[in-house]
Amino acid sequence: MTDFSPAELARLREIAALDLVEPIEDPQLQTLVERAARELDLPIAALSIVLDSSQLFMASTGLGSWLDEVQGTPVEWSFCRHAVASKTPFQVDDAEQHELVAHNPLVTHDGVRSYLGIPLITAKEEAVGALCVIGTCPREFSTGDVARLQTIAEAVAERLEARRAATA
Template sequence: MTSIPEPVPRAAASLTGPEAAAVYDRARLAEVARLGLDQPAADAVLSAAVRAAAGALSLPIGLVTIVLDEAQFFLAHTGLDGWMAETHGGPVEWSFCRFAVASLAPFVVEDATVHPLVRESPPVTIDNLRCYAGVPLVTSRGVAVGTLCVAGEEPRQFADADIATLRALADDVVAHLERREPRA
Protein backbone atom coordinates (compact mmCIF):
# COMPACT_ATOMS: atom_id res chain seq x y z
CA MET A 1 0.00 0.00 0.00
CA THR A 2 1.23 3.47 -0.84
CA SER A 3 2.25 5.52 2.17
CA ILE A 4 0.04 8.56 2.69
CA PRO A 5 2.15 11.55 3.70
CA GLU A 6 1.11 13.56 6.71
CA PRO A 7 -1.09 16.37 5.35
CA VAL A 8 0.08 19.91 5.79
CA PRO A 9 -3.15 21.84 6.28
CA ARG A 10 -2.81 25.22 4.58
CA ALA A 11 -6.28 26.14 5.81
CA ALA A 12 -5.71 25.11 9.40
CA ALA A 13 -6.61 28.57 10.65
CA SER A 14 -10.00 28.25 8.94
CA LEU A 15 -10.84 24.76 10.16
CA THR A 16 -11.28 24.25 13.86
CA GLY A 17 -12.93 21.73 16.10
CA PRO A 18 -13.98 18.22 15.16
CA GLU A 19 -14.30 18.92 11.44
CA ALA A 20 -10.61 19.83 11.25
CA ALA A 21 -9.55 16.56 12.89
CA ALA A 22 -11.81 14.58 10.56
CA VAL A 23 -10.73 16.40 7.40
CA TYR A 24 -7.03 15.84 8.14
CA ASP A 25 -7.41 12.27 9.47
CA ARG A 26 -4.82 10.04 7.78
CA ALA A 27 -7.00 6.92 7.92
CA ARG A 28 -9.83 8.76 6.19
CA LEU A 29 -7.50 10.08 3.49
CA ALA A 30 -6.05 6.58 3.03
CA GLU A 31 -9.58 5.23 2.49
CA VAL A 32 -10.21 7.91 -0.15
CA ALA A 33 -6.99 6.85 -1.90
CA ARG A 34 -7.71 3.11 -1.52
CA LEU A 35 -11.01 3.55 -3.32
CA GLY A 36 -9.42 5.72 -6.00
CA LEU A 37 -11.65 8.66 -5.12
CA ASP A 38 -8.93 11.28 -5.07
CA GLN A 39 -9.37 12.09 -8.78
CA PRO A 40 -12.64 12.99 -10.49
CA ALA A 41 -13.91 10.60 -13.16
CA ALA A 42 -17.14 10.53 -15.14
CA ASP A 43 -19.56 7.90 -13.85
CA ALA A 44 -23.10 7.29 -15.12
CA VAL A 45 -24.26 5.65 -11.87
CA LEU A 46 -23.17 8.63 -9.78
CA SER A 47 -24.70 11.06 -12.27
CA ALA A 48 -28.02 9.21 -11.97
CA ALA A 49 -27.80 9.33 -8.17
CA VAL A 50 -27.36 13.11 -8.03
CA ARG A 51 -30.24 13.63 -10.45
CA ALA A 52 -32.40 11.31 -8.33
CA ALA A 53 -31.49 13.14 -5.10
CA ALA A 54 -32.16 16.59 -6.53
CA GLY A 55 -35.40 15.42 -8.15
CA ALA A 56 -36.69 13.63 -5.05
CA LEU A 57 -36.16 16.72 -2.90
CA SER A 58 -37.24 19.18 -5.63
CA LEU A 59 -33.97 21.08 -5.49
CA PRO A 60 -31.85 22.28 -8.42
CA ILE A 61 -28.46 21.04 -7.19
CA GLY A 62 -27.32 17.52 -6.39
CA LEU A 63 -23.74 16.39 -5.76
CA VAL A 64 -21.56 13.45 -4.83
CA THR A 65 -18.61 15.07 -3.08
CA ILE A 66 -15.26 13.78 -1.90
CA VAL A 67 -13.63 15.72 0.93
CA LEU A 68 -9.84 15.79 0.79
CA ASP A 69 -7.46 17.54 3.18
CA GLU A 70 -7.33 20.84 1.27
CA ALA A 71 -10.18 20.59 -1.21
CA GLN A 72 -13.55 19.13 -1.89
CA PHE A 73 -14.39 17.93 -5.36
CA PHE A 74 -17.46 16.63 -7.08
CA LEU A 75 -17.46 13.11 -8.49
CA ALA A 76 -20.86 13.93 -9.98
CA HIS A 77 -23.13 16.95 -10.02
CA THR A 78 -26.31 18.32 -11.49
CA GLY A 79 -27.67 21.85 -11.49
CA LEU A 80 -24.37 23.65 -10.99
CA ASP A 81 -23.13 26.48 -13.14
CA GLY A 82 -20.34 29.02 -12.96
CA TRP A 83 -17.04 28.43 -11.24
CA MET A 84 -18.17 25.45 -9.16
CA ALA A 85 -19.24 23.54 -12.27
CA GLU A 86 -16.05 24.46 -14.10
CA THR A 87 -13.68 23.51 -11.27
CA HIS A 88 -15.72 20.54 -9.98
CA GLY A 89 -15.11 21.62 -6.39
CA GLY A 90 -13.51 24.18 -4.14
CA PRO A 91 -11.42 24.76 -1.02
CA VAL A 92 -12.29 22.51 1.90
CA GLU A 93 -12.78 25.51 4.18
CA TRP A 94 -15.78 26.54 2.03
CA SER A 95 -17.28 23.04 2.17
CA PHE A 96 -20.58 22.39 3.92
CA CYS A 97 -19.90 18.68 3.42
CA ARG A 98 -17.01 18.64 5.87
CA PHE A 99 -19.50 18.90 8.73
CA ALA A 100 -21.33 15.73 7.65
CA VAL A 101 -17.99 13.96 7.16
CA ALA A 102 -16.77 15.01 10.62
CA SER A 103 -19.93 13.99 12.44
CA LEU A 104 -20.77 10.87 10.39
CA ALA A 105 -24.30 12.29 10.43
CA PRO A 106 -26.53 14.38 8.17
CA PHE A 107 -25.77 18.09 8.06
CA VAL A 108 -28.77 20.29 7.29
CA VAL A 109 -28.87 24.03 6.62
CA GLU A 110 -32.34 25.47 6.18
CA ASP A 111 -31.21 29.09 5.76
CA ALA A 112 -27.50 29.54 5.14
CA THR A 113 -27.64 33.30 5.69
CA VAL A 114 -28.24 32.76 9.42
CA HIS A 115 -26.47 29.44 10.03
CA PRO A 116 -23.44 30.17 12.25
CA LEU A 117 -21.17 27.57 10.59
CA VAL A 118 -21.69 28.59 6.96
CA ARG A 119 -23.17 32.08 6.73
CA GLU A 120 -19.82 33.68 5.79
CA SER A 121 -18.85 31.01 3.27
CA PRO A 122 -18.39 32.17 -0.36
CA PRO A 123 -21.06 29.75 -1.66
CA VAL A 124 -23.48 31.75 0.53
CA THR A 125 -22.08 35.26 0.16
CA ILE A 126 -21.16 35.07 -3.54
CA ASP A 127 -23.18 32.24 -5.07
CA ASN A 128 -26.41 32.73 -3.09
CA LEU A 129 -26.63 29.17 -1.78
CA ARG A 130 -29.40 29.16 0.82
CA CYS A 131 -30.28 25.57 1.73
CA TYR A 132 -28.30 22.35 1.96
CA ALA A 133 -28.81 18.80 3.14
CA GLY A 134 -25.98 16.29 2.99
CA VAL A 135 -25.48 12.78 4.28
CA PRO A 136 -22.04 11.24 4.67
CA LEU A 137 -20.80 8.52 2.35
CA VAL A 138 -19.64 6.01 4.96
CA THR A 139 -17.70 3.04 3.63
CA SER A 140 -17.92 -0.53 4.94
CA ARG A 141 -14.83 0.32 7.02
CA GLY A 142 -16.82 3.02 8.84
CA VAL A 143 -14.99 5.92 7.19
CA ALA A 144 -16.75 8.97 5.74
CA VAL A 145 -15.15 9.92 2.42
CA GLY A 146 -17.61 12.57 1.25
CA THR A 147 -21.33 13.21 0.90
CA LEU A 148 -24.39 12.89 -1.22
CA CYS A 149 -26.00 16.30 -0.93
CA VAL A 150 -28.57 18.64 -2.38
CA ALA A 151 -28.74 22.43 -2.32
CA GLY A 152 -30.77 25.37 -3.53
CA GLU A 153 -31.00 29.15 -3.68
CA GLU A 154 -34.07 29.49 -1.45
CA PRO A 155 -34.35 28.73 2.28
CA ARG A 156 -36.12 25.45 2.87
CA GLN A 157 -37.07 23.05 5.63
CA PHE A 158 -36.11 19.39 5.34
CA ALA A 159 -38.34 16.61 6.66
CA ASP A 160 -37.13 13.34 8.15
CA ALA A 161 -38.36 11.65 4.96
CA ASP A 162 -36.03 13.88 2.91
CA ILE A 163 -33.03 12.77 4.94
CA ALA A 164 -34.15 9.13 4.72
CA THR A 165 -34.28 9.47 0.92
CA LEU A 166 -30.76 10.91 0.85
CA ARG A 167 -29.49 8.13 3.14
CA ALA A 168 -30.94 5.42 0.91
CA LEU A 169 -29.36 6.98 -2.18
CA ALA A 170 -26.06 7.46 -0.31
CA ASP A 171 -26.04 3.76 0.59
CA ASP A 172 -26.39 2.96 -3.12
CA VAL A 173 -23.56 5.39 -3.97
CA VAL A 174 -21.22 3.81 -1.40
CA ALA A 175 -22.04 0.30 -2.64
CA HIS A 176 -21.20 1.43 -6.17
CA LEU A 177 -17.94 3.10 -5.12
CA GLU A 178 -16.83 0.00 -3.23
CA ARG A 179 -17.63 -2.28 -6.19
CA ARG A 180 -15.41 -0.28 -8.51
CA GLU A 181 -11.91 -1.58 -9.07
CA PRO A 182 -9.79 -0.29 -6.15
CA ARG A 183 -6.31 1.00 -6.79
CA ALA A 184 -3.34 -1.02 -5.60
Protein backbone atom coordinates in the same frame (compact mmCIF):
# COMPACT_ATOMS: atom_id res chain seq x y z
CA MET B 1 3.75 18.84 5.54
CA THR B 2 0.53 19.01 7.48
CA ASP B 3 0.20 16.82 10.55
CA PHE B 4 -2.96 14.74 10.42
CA SER B 5 -4.60 12.90 13.26
CA PRO B 6 -4.57 9.10 12.99
CA ALA B 7 -8.31 9.20 12.21
CA GLU B 8 -7.83 11.72 9.40
CA LEU B 9 -4.92 9.71 7.99
CA ALA B 10 -7.12 6.59 7.93
CA ARG B 11 -9.87 8.54 6.16
CA LEU B 12 -7.47 9.92 3.55
CA ARG B 13 -5.96 6.46 3.01
CA GLU B 14 -9.47 5.13 2.40
CA ILE B 15 -10.02 7.81 -0.26
CA ALA B 16 -6.77 6.75 -1.92
CA ALA B 17 -7.67 3.05 -1.68
CA LEU B 18 -10.93 3.77 -3.48
CA ASP B 19 -9.05 5.83 -6.10
CA LEU B 20 -11.13 8.94 -5.42
CA VAL B 21 -8.43 11.61 -5.67
CA GLU B 22 -9.30 12.71 -9.21
CA PRO B 23 -12.60 13.20 -11.03
CA ILE B 24 -14.12 10.03 -12.45
CA GLU B 25 -16.80 9.55 -15.04
CA ASP B 26 -19.37 7.09 -13.81
CA PRO B 27 -22.83 7.22 -15.38
CA GLN B 28 -24.36 5.33 -12.43
CA LEU B 29 -23.07 7.90 -9.95
CA GLN B 30 -24.35 10.70 -12.17
CA THR B 31 -27.77 9.04 -12.32
CA LEU B 32 -27.90 8.77 -8.51
CA VAL B 33 -26.97 12.43 -8.10
CA GLU B 34 -29.67 13.47 -10.57
CA ARG B 35 -32.14 11.26 -8.68
CA ALA B 36 -31.27 13.06 -5.43
CA ALA B 37 -32.04 16.47 -6.96
CA ARG B 38 -35.26 15.20 -8.51
CA GLU B 39 -36.57 13.36 -5.42
CA LEU B 40 -35.87 16.28 -3.11
CA ASP B 41 -37.06 18.81 -5.71
CA LEU B 42 -33.94 20.96 -5.52
CA PRO B 43 -31.94 22.49 -8.38
CA ILE B 44 -28.50 21.26 -7.28
CA ALA B 45 -27.06 17.95 -6.12
CA ALA B 46 -23.48 16.74 -5.85
CA LEU B 47 -21.33 13.84 -4.80
CA SER B 48 -18.46 15.47 -2.95
CA ILE B 49 -15.22 13.77 -1.89
CA VAL B 50 -13.62 15.75 0.95
CA LEU B 51 -9.85 15.73 0.61
CA ASP B 52 -7.33 17.37 2.94
CA SER B 53 -7.36 20.80 1.27
CA SER B 54 -10.29 20.67 -1.16
CA GLN B 55 -13.55 18.99 -1.96
CA LEU B 56 -13.92 17.36 -5.34
CA PHE B 57 -17.28 16.93 -7.06
CA MET B 58 -17.29 13.43 -8.58
CA ALA B 59 -20.77 13.94 -10.03
CA SER B 60 -23.14 16.88 -9.97
CA THR B 61 -26.20 18.43 -11.50
CA GLY B 62 -27.28 22.06 -11.57
CA LEU B 63 -24.07 23.61 -10.25
CA GLY B 64 -23.75 26.11 -13.06
CA SER B 65 -21.28 28.99 -13.13
CA TRP B 66 -17.69 28.50 -12.09
CA LEU B 67 -18.46 25.53 -9.80
CA ASP B 68 -19.44 23.39 -12.76
CA GLU B 69 -16.18 24.24 -14.48
CA VAL B 70 -13.78 23.64 -11.58
CA GLN B 71 -15.75 20.73 -10.01
CA GLY B 72 -14.77 21.53 -6.45
CA THR B 73 -13.99 24.12 -3.80
CA PRO B 74 -11.41 24.75 -1.09
CA VAL B 75 -12.20 22.53 1.89
CA GLU B 76 -12.84 25.64 4.01
CA TRP B 77 -15.88 26.40 1.83
CA SER B 78 -17.20 22.85 1.97
CA PHE B 79 -20.54 22.31 3.67
CA CYS B 80 -19.95 18.57 3.14
CA ARG B 81 -16.94 18.59 5.48
CA HIS B 82 -19.35 19.00 8.40
CA ALA B 83 -21.22 15.81 7.45
CA VAL B 84 -17.90 14.02 6.97
CA ALA B 85 -16.47 15.16 10.32
CA SER B 86 -19.56 14.16 12.29
CA LYS B 87 -20.48 11.10 10.16
CA THR B 88 -24.08 12.32 10.47
CA PRO B 89 -26.37 14.31 8.17
CA PHE B 90 -25.63 18.03 8.04
CA GLN B 91 -28.68 20.18 7.47
CA VAL B 92 -28.86 23.91 6.77
CA ASP B 93 -32.39 25.26 6.42
CA ASP B 94 -31.33 28.90 5.99
CA ALA B 95 -27.64 29.39 5.24
CA GLU B 96 -27.76 33.14 5.87
CA GLN B 97 -28.78 32.40 9.47
CA HIS B 98 -26.56 29.35 10.14
CA GLU B 99 -23.54 30.15 12.31
CA LEU B 100 -21.22 27.66 10.58
CA VAL B 101 -21.84 28.81 7.01
CA ALA B 102 -23.38 32.30 7.00
CA HIS B 103 -20.10 33.94 5.93
CA ASN B 104 -19.15 31.23 3.44
CA PRO B 105 -18.54 32.64 -0.09
CA LEU B 106 -20.93 30.01 -1.47
CA VAL B 107 -23.63 31.75 0.59
CA THR B 108 -22.54 35.38 0.26
CA HIS B 109 -21.59 35.28 -3.44
CA ASP B 110 -23.12 32.19 -5.02
CA GLY B 111 -26.57 32.16 -3.46
CA VAL B 112 -26.58 28.87 -1.54
CA ARG B 113 -29.50 29.10 0.89
CA SER B 114 -30.29 25.51 1.91
CA TYR B 115 -28.25 22.33 2.09
CA LEU B 116 -28.67 18.74 3.16
CA GLY B 117 -25.68 16.40 3.08
CA ILE B 118 -25.43 12.73 4.00
CA PRO B 119 -21.95 11.33 4.69
CA LEU B 120 -20.74 8.54 2.44
CA ILE B 121 -19.54 5.81 4.80
CA THR B 122 -17.42 2.98 3.41
CA ALA B 123 -17.24 -0.64 4.55
CA LYS B 124 -14.24 0.38 6.66
CA GLU B 125 -16.46 2.92 8.47
CA GLU B 126 -14.68 5.93 6.96
CA ALA B 127 -16.59 9.00 5.77
CA VAL B 128 -15.00 9.87 2.44
CA GLY B 129 -17.44 12.53 1.30
CA ALA B 130 -21.12 13.37 1.12
CA LEU B 131 -24.10 13.24 -1.17
CA CYS B 132 -25.76 16.62 -0.94
CA VAL B 133 -28.66 18.63 -2.29
CA ILE B 134 -28.59 22.41 -2.43
CA GLY B 135 -31.27 25.04 -2.79
CA THR B 136 -31.24 28.71 -3.66
CA CYS B 137 -34.09 29.43 -1.23
CA PRO B 138 -34.35 28.60 2.49
CA ARG B 139 -36.01 25.23 3.08
CA GLU B 140 -36.93 23.18 6.10
CA PHE B 141 -35.92 19.60 5.45
CA SER B 142 -38.23 16.92 6.83
CA THR B 143 -37.24 13.59 8.33
CA GLY B 144 -38.62 12.09 5.10
CA ASP B 145 -36.22 14.26 3.08
CA VAL B 146 -33.31 13.03 5.18
CA ALA B 147 -34.44 9.40 4.81
CA ARG B 148 -34.81 9.72 1.01
CA LEU B 149 -31.35 11.23 0.64
CA GLN B 150 -29.91 8.61 3.04
CA THR B 151 -31.23 5.82 0.81
CA ILE B 152 -29.61 7.34 -2.27
CA ALA B 153 -26.37 8.01 -0.36
CA GLU B 154 -26.19 4.33 0.61
CA ALA B 155 -26.42 3.40 -3.08
CA VAL B 156 -23.65 5.92 -3.86
CA ALA B 157 -21.43 4.47 -1.11
CA GLU B 158 -22.00 0.96 -2.50
CA ARG B 159 -20.99 2.17 -5.96
CA LEU B 160 -17.85 3.82 -4.56
CA GLU B 161 -17.06 0.66 -2.62
CA ALA B 162 -17.17 -1.28 -5.88
CA ARG B 163 -14.10 0.72 -6.92
CA ARG B 164 -12.11 -1.09 -4.23
CA ALA B 165 -12.76 -4.43 -5.92
CA ALA B 166 -11.96 -2.93 -9.31
CA THR B 167 -8.57 -1.57 -8.15
CA ALA B 168 -7.58 -4.68 -6.17
